[in-house]
Amino acid sequence: MxxxxxxxxxxxxxxxxxAADTITRTVQSILDQTLPVCEVIVVDDGSTDQTAAIVERLGPPVRCITQENAGPNAARNHGVREATGEWIAFLDADDSWLPNKLERMAPLLKDDPQTGVVHCYTVDERSWHKYDGELTFDMLWDHNYVGTSTAIVRKAAWESVDGFDEDRQLIGAEDYNMWLRLAARGWKFRLCPEELVEYTPAAGSLSSQVRRVLDGELLNARRIAEFANLPPARLQQRERELYAEYGVAMFHARDMRGARQFLGQALRFRPSVDVLARWLATWLPDAVWKLRRRMPQSAA
Known part of the structure; x- marks a missing residue:
């Protein structure tokens, strides 16, 4: 079309x-769009494999830009600075778009000059990632509803907040930080409530990554609280929620030491029965959990 x-x-x-193993599929999903883009800019972030060579062989409208390794947000900013489009559609190198993604989302780009971000859902999107009505700053503060590979961002909105924060300590919250700053500045978010992106979860052990990601989430919350001039009590509540959320994640991963640490931090902010129950359960001996796993499901 x-x-x-x-x-x-x-x-x-x-x-x-x-991204040598996935980049061809990712870029091809852009080229297969029923509504074409004006350009595809792939920013190779200091890869040590054949990513850049593969992209360079694709030819126009695909363009490869290389930089020393600086992290995904630095690569995104580099790409946006080079882009000529009024809108920027982001796609991570291991995800892909369904062929009609841009065509379905394009009508939402045209109506309101205050629209800064238009996004959609990923295939098999979990129910708690969906919402009704307008996406506000308060909703985003509680939960990140916007996946990077689903988002189309007005370049003027990106410019208004000086782009993505390139601090690599924001691991796990790189895009989230951007959405919150845009919402705090009054830019509107519009949803195309369709599943139009194939998302590939990041590889790696939860236990090995979760501590760094929690640190990134906490840093993000503190920076946004300062940026948006939020009251200290609201930041403390969010910190408690993050400790509890990641403590439960560690609990389910059976990393009881990590769960105990995070849930304990949540309890220090404000005691609650559910968090206390989880924290107490982390002290049960391993033999109890092994016995529970051996029990038939019908006996649970």
């Missing part, structure tokens, strides 16, 4: 690091 004059120009930006 050829672009029409009333459709804003869209550039696709793909940060890539050691």
């Amino acid at each position: 050829p672009p029409t004059t009333d459709v804003p120009t869209i550039s696709a930006v793909v940060p890539a690091y050691n």
Whole structure:
């Protein structure tokens, strides 16, 4: 389907690091769109594999930019600075779009000059990632509803907050930080309530990653609280929620030491029966959990 004059120009930006195994599929999903982009910018973030060579062989409208390894947000910012489109559609190098993603989302780009972000759902999106009505700052503060690979961002909105924060300590909250700053500045978020993106979860052990991700989430909350001038009590409540959320994740991963630490931090902010019960359960001996796993499901 050829672009029409009333459709804003869209550039696709793909940060890539050691993505040789997935980058062709990812870029092809952009090229297969029923509504074409004006360009595809792949930013190779210091890969040590053949990512850049693969992308360079694809030819126009695909362009490869290389940089020293600086993290995904630095790569995204680099790509946006080079982009010529009025809107930037982001896609991570291991995800892909369904062919009609941009066509389905394009009508939402045109109506309101205060719209800063348009997003959709991923395939098999979990129910608690969905919402009704307008996505507000308060809703985003409680939960990140916007996946990076689903988002199309007005370049002027990106410029208004000086782009993505490139601090690599924000691991796990790189995009979330951006959405919150845009919402705090009054930019509107619009939802195309369709599952239009194939999302690939990051590899790696939960236990090995969760501590760094929690630190990133806490840093993000503190920075956004300062940026949006939130009261201290609201930040403390969010910190408690994060400790409890990640403590439960560690509990389910059977990392009882980590769960005990995080749930204990949540209890220090404010005691609650449910968090206390989880914390007490982390002290049960391993033999109890092994016995429980051996029990038939019908006996549970």
